[in-house]
Each structure stands twice: as structure tokens, then as C-alpha cells.
């Protein structure tokens with residue numbers, strides 16, 4: 001089986017960092033085959049950032065996902081662009097509130113209250129989402145702490161997993 | 163050793179392991195990280211050249227002197243570098259020489275999506291096309307070996323998806339380097355009587371390569387006993403596998419020019435219906451047709467933008483096994499994605515002010531300021547290529563005077579890196595041929611758009627060594643530009659007063675914005 005994930009957001013959301021942590025941990029600690037593909041042209045200035053990640057036990061060829069199982073949106077408003085690639089039973093995990101009426105399952109994460117409640121810097125919000133997502137995938141027991149070296153980032157990640 | 167690498171990182175690794183010693187290039191998405199990664203290795207040398215032509219010429223020198231060399235650039239960079247490449251194929255090389263062209267099908271961050279596979283045929287330089295990071299690594303070995311065996315430069319063609327996709331790479335070799343002696347052969351001096359002979363040898367060399375396709379893994383046939391046979395290469399191979407799995411026979415070309423008649427002929431004889439799946443131009447398809455073999459390619463596969471498994475499925479009229487949510491309403495409701503300058507970047511103020519001068523014609527260039535034409539700035543009128551901002555301004559200003567409208571003014575704009583790339587020669591044309599545009603150099607001491615690289619004006623090299631920064635003001639003075647003024651682009655008052663002063667002058671004016679990229683230094 002292959003799991004297909006779209007990590008999306010805007011330049012500055014930490015999309016590529018979260019995606020690269022995710023891939024590195026899978027690569028270093030599992031035997032999964034894995035491919036990731038980033039689109040980051042001139043996105044440092046607030047444009048859309050997209051990272052497509054595929055992992056599984058079968059050979060994986062295309063770096064472009066045809067049928068997405070999970071959209072993980074670090075911005076809260078970017079997932080709409082990619083809904084056409086989501087499978088009918090695919091899930092969306094996104095920052096902030098639910099602002100759609102689609103039939104897919106949507107998990108919303110109230111980032112602001114989590115960040116404020118725990119005195120975390122705003123830039124760690126990507127790690128909260130990553131933590132939550134890792135739990136959804138059942139991958140929480142991988143050695144994430146070895147790869148998320150920044151203390152605040154790891155605290156944020158644990159907050160997501162909780 | 164097992165690593166998780168992008169195509170760009172794998173090329174850099176391959177360069178290191180297979181004895182690369184000299185690398186040059188000019189930053190350009192999606193190729194930039196090749197040089198940046200090469201520069202992280204010890205015991206080799208890597209540099210940013212001011213432009214792609216200079217990079218290729220420097221690598222020619224290094225190859226001539228007997229060491230393995232590489233140049234990397236984006237697709238439009240090859241246009242700039244093409245002059246030496248077309249003759250290099252005649253002279254051949256000494257130390258292995260690899261030219262990386264990183265194409266951008268889908269136009270993710272370029273001004274066009276030209277298909278640089280055409281350069282291999284046009285310049286008569288053999289071209290390899292890897293399909294994933296493992297092949298990016300492996301093909302560096304293949305490229306250096308073939309380059310030195312056939313004494314030819316070798317192109318490796320990447321595309322955005324290959325450059326920026328990460329996959330697992332197995333590295334089993336260790337680094338070995340070799341210094342070849344310098345051969346004083348007359349092939350390196352292609353005056354007409356020598357060059358005529360060289361052309362004959364070159365045609366023979368291309369024929370030899372295509373006849374000896376099987377000596378190297380230049381093609382890979384997957385015979386799945388199917389009626390359908392698909393010839394493909396590069397990233398498209400992955401899409402074909404994704405869609406067809408083992409239900410079609412596949413001929414994957416690792417080398418896409420020259421190709422082998424017998425390989426294609428054999429494959430076409432074991433399948434009933436032959437297809438070619440390739441992005442952009444019918445490059446392979448035309449070669450297959452030229453062999454007198456029938457195939458279907460661009461009749462069903464789009465000629466524009468990048469392909470995806472879904473597009474291939476649709477092209478072959480295959481129904482998708484996946485069920486998608488119907489989202490047509492959402493697609494139309496998505497707002498266009500604004501591309502804006504960073505918060506605090508002086509371009510915000512500068513272009514906002516400039517948009518208040520609707521009578522000025524604004525001829526701009528390639529850089530972050532490429533975004534100045536769209537919302538919310540609405541300033542730039544025209545931009546074509548690197549360094550073109552000043553020469554296009556010159557042409558417009560000349561045309562206006564021919565049309566007796568010389569009171570209308572043109573403003574040419576480019577950044578510091580673009581100025582060093584090819585803006586200096588454009589400026590020389592303005593001076594030499596006496597036109598009077600207003601030229602602005604937005605000097606932010608950075609090649610920002612591609613990721614904050616250094617350039618000849620920053621005082622630092624790719625390997626982070628100190629280098630004497632070129633002073634643009636002094637350079638302009640040496641070029642006899644009389645009206646030069648520097649201004650602080652973070653000050654609204656200074657921007658407006660400098661522009662007003664420039665407009666009041668009848669002759670050529672050059673303004674230098676002494677700014678900085680606010681992201682530079684934060685890396």
C-alpha cells in the first residue's frame with residue numbers, strides 16, 4: 001500500500017521543513033520506500049508552497065500524486081486548491097477552523113489557543129500540525145525526538161501528538 | 163551507503179564521487195542547488211560565474227587542462243551559454259565535461275518552457291535524461307565515462323520534478339580523481355580548415371554512439387508481452403509506470419540523443435501499437451519517424467506544460483481507478499495567488515511610487531522585481547530575459563525618437579546580479595549609441611530570487627571566501643556615464659527626488675538604489 005500526502009501552505013508557514021522532517025524520520029527509521037517532491041519557485045514571498053510525499057512498501061514511481069489520501073494544510077486556506085486531487089475517502093488536516101461543506105473528513109487544529117496556552121513561538125505551529133498528523137497516521141512511536149532538535153519545535157510537536 | 167536526495171543533490175554527489183574537480187554555473191530555478199551542494203564537498207572547486215556563457219567557457223578551460231568539470235544552469239541559461247557549446251561539440255573535450263540543463267515544463271518559475279532536448283540535436287551534444295535521484299547519481303558516472311571515451315561534452319537534462327523530488331539513492335563507489343595531461347592538439351583551434359574535418363569526425367562520433375547503444379545502459383526495455391509499447395524517458399517514465407504498471411511494454415531511453423535505430427526497431431517489432439510519451443516537443447517521436455517507424459505521440463499527448471499520470475490516463479482514454487470528490491465550485495472560487503515582495507523589501511515602496519508615473523514606459527528584467535507588473539504594484543510594462551531591461555529600454559527610446567515622441571521617457575530596471583550577468587553590455591550599447599533612457603540598478607547585494615546567492619558585487623564567493631566586491635558606481639564612472647546618482651531606496655523622499663531629477667535630465671541617467679535584500683544575512 002502507498003500513502004499519498006500533500007503538505008501545503010504559504011511561503012513562511014514551514015511547510016517544507018515539516019515535510020522534510022517527516023520524510024527524514026521515515027527514511028532513517030523505517031524500510032518504507034519514499035518519494036517527496038517540492039514545488040517552491042518564487043514562493044519565499046508568500047506564494048503557495050506544496051510538498052507531495054508518498055511512502056509505502058510497494059515500488060513508487062511518480063513523484064506527482066494522482067490520488068491524495070491526506071491534505072495537510074499549514075496555512076488554513078490553501079487546501080482548497082488541491083481538493084480536486086483528494087480521494088473520496090481522503091482526509092484534510094488543517095490549521096484553524098472548518099470553512100467548507102465538503103463531505104470528506106476534516107480535522108481542524110486550533111493553533112492559536114495551543115500556542116498561546118503554552119507560550120510557544122508562532123513559527124512552531126507547523127510542528128503542532130505535524131505532531132497531530134503523525135498520530136493520525138499511527139507513526140507516533142518513531143524516534144521523532146532525534147530529528148526535531150529545536151526544543152520549542154519538539155514541545156510543539158508533542159503538543160500536536162497529545 | 164543509502165541516502166535520501168533530491169535530483170540536484172544526487173547530481174552533486176555523483177560529481178563528487180566520480181572525480182569532479184571543477185564546477186561552475188549561474189543560479190536559476192530549478193538548478194541552483196546543484197552548485198550549492200557541490201560547494202559543500204571538500205577537495206574540489208566550485209564557483210558562481212557572472213553568467214552561463216562564462217561558466218561554460220571556464221569549464222571548457224578546466225576540461226582542456228585535464229580535469230573532470232561540470233556546468234549547471236536552468237533552461238534559458240543554455241540560450242546564453244549556447245555560443246561556446248556549439249563549437250565545443252566540434253573540438254571535443256579532454257577531462258570529462260558535463261553540462262546540466264534544468265528545464266521547467268509547467269513554467270513553475272521561468273518565463274517560458276522551452277524544451278532543451280532540442281539543443282542536443284542542434285548543437286550535436288549527446289544528452290542523457292535521468293528519471294529519478296538514483297539515476298541522477300548513476301548518470302554522472304555514465305556521463306563522465308562517455309565524455310572521456312568519445313571526447314565529447316555530455317548534456318544531462320533534468321526537469322523541475324527531477325531536480326526537486328527526493329528519493330532513495332544507493333552509493334556504493336568511493337571518490338577517485340584523475341588528472342589528464344594537457345594535449346596540444348589542433349582540434350582545440352577550430353579555424354575553418356580544421357573545423358571542416360572536425361564536423362566530419364563529429365558526425366561519425368554521433369553515429370558510433372548510436373550504434374554502440376548497448377555498450378552502455380543507454381536504453382532499458384521492459385517487455386511485458388503487451389500489444390501496447392511505449393517509448394519514454396526521464397520523469398515521464400515514472401508516470402507511464404504509474405498508469406500502466408506491467409500492462410504495457412516500455413522502452414525507457416536513458417540517452418535521448420542520439421538514439422539507436424536497432425533498439426527502436428527491435429522494440430517496435432515486439433509490440434503492435436507503438437506510442438511515445440514525452441513532455442513538451444515531439445523530440446523522440448520525430449526521431450522515431452525519421453527511422454521510418456510509425457508511432458503515436460503528440461496526436462494524443464499534450465505539447466504544453468508538464469505531464470502527470472492523470473493527463474496520460476486521459477490521453478489514452480483510460481478511466482481512473484480512483485474516485486474523486488467533485489469540487490468544480492471550489493476550483494472557481496479559489497482566489498488567484500498574489501505574488502508579493504517580502505514585507506519590508508524596498509521594492510514595495512519603489513514600485514508603488516513608480517506606478518504613479520503612468521507616462522513612463524517601464525522595461526524591467528529577471529529577478530524578484532519580475533513581480534512588479536502584477537497586482538498590487540502594476541508597474542512593469544515589459545521584461546524578456548536576463549540583462550534585457552537596459553537594451554530593450556534603449557530600443558524603445560530610439561524608436562520613440564524615430565517617431566518624434568522623444569519627450570516620452572523609458573525607464574530600464576534591473577538588479578545587481580542581472581547587471582553583472584549581462585546588463586553591463588546592454589549599458590555599453592546605450593552609452594555607445596547615445597540613447598537617453600533612465601536606467602535604475604536595484605542593488606540589494608544579493609541574487610535573491612533564486613535563494614540569496616552571492617555575486618561579484620557582494621564580496622563573497624560560492625565557497626564563502628572573501629573577494630573584492632565590484633563597485634557599481636566606480637564602474638559606471640569608468641564607462642563615462644556622467645549622470646549617476648545613488649539613492650537610499652528605503653526613503654520615499656529619496657526615491658521621488660531621484661526619479662524627478664532623472665526625468666528632468668535630457669541625457670542618459672543611471673540611478674543606483676543602495677539597498678539590501680532583507681532576507682540576505684538571515685540565511
Ligand code: SF4
Nearest residue numbers: 504507530610679680
Ligand atoms: S527576497 Fe529580498 S529582494 Fe526579493 S522580495 Fe524578498 S526582500 Fe525583496
